[in-house]
Amino acid sequence: AQSVTQLDSHVSVSEGTPVLLRCNYSSSYSPSLFWYVQHPNKGLQLLLKYTSAATLVKGINGFEAEFKKSETSFHLTKPSAHMSDAAEYFCVVTYTGTASKLTFGTGTRLQVTL
Amino acid sequence: EAQVTQNPRYLITVTGKKLTVTCSQNMNHEYMSWYRQDPGLGLRQIYYSMNVEVTDKGDVPEGYKVSRKEKRNFPLILESPSPNQTSLYFCASGRLGESYEQYFGPGTRLTVT
Numbered sequence: 698a699q700s701v702t703q704l705d706s707h708v709s710v711s712e713g714t715p716v717l718l719r720c721n722y723s724s725s726y727s728p729s730l731f732w733y734v735q736h737p738n739k740g741l742q743l744l745l746k747y748t749s750a751a752t753l754v755k756g757i758n759g760f761e762a763e764f765k766k767s768e769t770s771f772h773l774t775k776p777s778a779h780m781s782d783a784a785e786y787f788c789v790v791t792y793t794g795t796a797s798k799l800t801f802g803t804g805t806r807l808q809v810t811l
Numbered sequence: 812e813a814q815v816t817q818n819p820r821y822l823i824t825v826t827g828k829k830l831t832v833t834c835s836q837n838m839n840h841e842y843m844s845w846y847r848q849d850p851g852l853g854l855r856q857i858y859y860s861m862n863v864e865v866t867d868k869g870d871v872p873e874g875y876k877v878s879r880k881e882k883r884n885f886p887l888i889l890e891s892p893s894p895n896q897t898s899l900y901f902c903a904s905g906r907l908g909e910s911y912e913q914y915f916g917p918g919t920r921l922t923v924t
Contacts, residue, residue, distance in 0.1 A: 706851075731912070740815075740901060740915040741854075787853060798869075799844075799913065801853035 699723055701730075701790045703802035711810050716760075716775040718805045720788035723769070730771040731789040732762060735804075741787065747771060758782070783809045813838045815916035817902050823922045824892055832887045832919050834902030840914075841907040843885040844869070845877065847898040848918075854901065860885055861907065892923045 704719040722728055732744040745756025752764040758781075762773045771788060788802040815836045824830055836843065844859035846869075856869030860879040874896055876888040885904075889896060899920050903913040 733915075740917045741903075742915070743912055746912060799856065801846075801855070803851055803853040 699728075699790050699792055699798070699800045701788050701800055701802040703786075703788050703805050705805050706803065707806045707808065709808040709810060710778045712780055713777050716773070716778045716782065716807065718773040718786050718788075718807065720771045720773065720802060721769050722771060722788075722790045727792055729791050730762075730764060731791075731799075732756065732760070732771075732773050733787045733789060735785045735787065737784070744773070744786070778807075778809045780809050780811075783807055813914070815902055815904055815914050817900075817916040817919050819919060820917065821920050823924065825924055826893055827891050830889050830892060830921075832889075832900060832902075832921070834885045834887065834916060835883050836885075836902075836904040836914070837883065838904060838914065839882065840904035841882070842905045842913075843879065844903045844913065845875070845885070845887045846901045846903065847871065847896075848901060849898050857887070857900075892921075894923050897921060897923050 700723040702721045730747045733741040734744045735741050744760050745754045747754045747764045755761045760775045762771050764771050785804045785806050787804050789799050791799050818833045841862045845857040846854040848854045855871045857875050858877040860866045863882050866877050899918050901918050902916040905913040
């Protein structure tokens with residue numbers, strides 16, 4: 698069964714400092730990985746996706762993530778946090794042949810302080 | 812504007828009273844899905860549909876029904892709601908072959924008392 702683990706339920710950073718949200722997935726031949734963001738009282742928005750092309754993926758709002766097969770990780774980073782980045786972030790995995798089945802992590806709430 | 816809409820956005824009901832949450836998308840997507848979001852559990856898939864008249868169970872289908880009579884609509888039906896179905900519900904849609912990427916509705920917060 699596919700699974701994804703978000704290692705931190707809550708991360709707090711100061712504005713202007715780097716962001717790191719960690720995600721590990723269960724090993725499989727051809728995973729596709731995504732990060733979605735959910736702002737308060739909003740639906741989910743796709744931040745970025747990895748589907749077997751370049752391992753360093755750039756997304757919206759300055760976020761990026763690196764697919765590391767040897768570590769089964771797909772951590773989300775941003776060089777400098779902004780107050781508007783405060784939200785909940787979900788790491789999501791699916792596999793070739795199971796495109797109908799998205800498996801979500803439990804989420805990481807990012808807090809950005811002044 | 813391309814979007815997924817859900818109605819109602821908020822609903823408070825009582826145990827056993829049948830309800831329907833509607834979902835509609837205007838992107839001509841083949842794939843549609845329902846999720847529920849609960850604290851500490853992330854999103855879990857309830858049902859999904861690959862096309863008109865084609866539906867299948869997700870991870871937590873018990874107590875729910877769906878139908879897909881038209882491509883754009885995918886209603887979620889709770890025949891006899893119970894308090895453990897109190898949750899935040901999201902509808903999503905995507906293209907077959909690209910259904911990895913899903914577009915989400917704004918959510919429906921349901922409370923069953």
